[in-house]
Amino acid sequence: GDSVTQMEGPVTLSEEAFLTINCTYTATGYPSLFWYVQYPGEGLQLLLKATKADDKGSNKGFEATYRKETTSFHLEKGSVQVSDSAVYFCALSDHTGRRALTFGSGTRLQVQP
């Protein structure tokens, strides 16, 4: 079945550092890929998405590129802020008719001032 693997956290960075959170997936066909963010005490919010190979999703300074050859969708940001501290989830939606997203285990990011 489909699966998503994320790097384990927590990831601790200083403000203005470069961020990478790795995400790889296993799926049949051509899934759509998503990054969600969960701030403390809140539900998940869609951060960015990509629906086909080589697409780049971007939002709020975060970027991720859909790499079919490496089955990856790594999240990056050039300069993190304290306000980026949250849990980040990678997810996929397959195209075989199942109507639910498959999520990774989440990566907690802590940004220190």
Next chain:
Amino acid sequence: DVKVTQSSRYLVKRTGEKVFLECVQDMDHENMFWYRQDPGLGLRLIYFSYDVKMKEKGDIPEGYSVSREKKERFSLILESASTNQTSMYLCASSKSGTGKNYGYTFGSGTRLTVV
């Protein structure tokens, strides 16, 4: 602003109680979902529904049931709560056919503690 509203942010229930978690969306979405979130395990799908009175089991349906009598409301039912059902429960919705391209809208979650 579009919303998915979960009726309670925090709940404490006793072992053996029947527990109802309510979720309402105001976006006229066909699809609704219940996930539970546990540290290190991410989100796991319990049940989902793609139409009124329709439901499908997710990955971990045991010990749960659902009800979808109206399009906007999707209820999760713990028939006899147990301590291993202590978790964060997240409801989500999506427009039919768009979830794979536009993702879901999530509620704020209900943190359930079973004692």
